[in-house]
Amino acid sequence: MRDTRQFPYSVTAAQAQRASSRILSAEEGARLLLDIFVTDFQRQSGEALRVQQLSGVWYDRDRSQQDLVKAIAYAKSHEWIDPLDDAFRLTKAGYQVVGSSSPVWMHHRKRGLNR
Numbered sequence: 001m002r003d004t005r006q007f008p009y010s011v012t013a014a015q016a017q018r019a020s021s022r023i024l025s026a027e028e029g030a031r032l033l034l035d036i037f038v039t040d041f042q043r044q045s046g047e048a049l050r051v052q053q054l055s056g057v058w059y060d061r062d063r064s065q066q067d068l069v070k071a072i073a074y075a076k077s078h079e080w081i082d083p084l085d086d087a088f089r090l091t092k093a094g095y096q097v098v099g100s101s102s103p104v105w106m107h108h109r110k111r112g113l114n115r
Helices: 015-019 026-040 051-060 065-077 092-101 103-109
Strands: 049-050 080-084 088-091
Touching: 015 051, 015 092, 026 051, 026 080, 026 088, 049 051, 049 103, 051 088, 065 080
Parallel strands: none
Antiparallel strands: 049 088, 080 088
């Protein structure tokens, strides 16, 4: 049996969940938004994604509303997304950001799944 006295701190499931749900920086959140556009919904430059779809995946990933607001503001200020009435359009700049940083996106692109 292992002596746990040498490990004064153990991570519980709740602590691990909180760590995975840490507040993102505005840039991290914006990059996550772009990843949702491309990997979850296969959107390309110029294509739109409804706010309801975007937020559904965002909250499924245990991200906070505060993170979402910051992420949208950052992505808009860098012209990665354009706001529409009830959606956001992925810009060419935003699409290029995802393409340069997402291994999942690159995998799908190579296999021809990112149409």
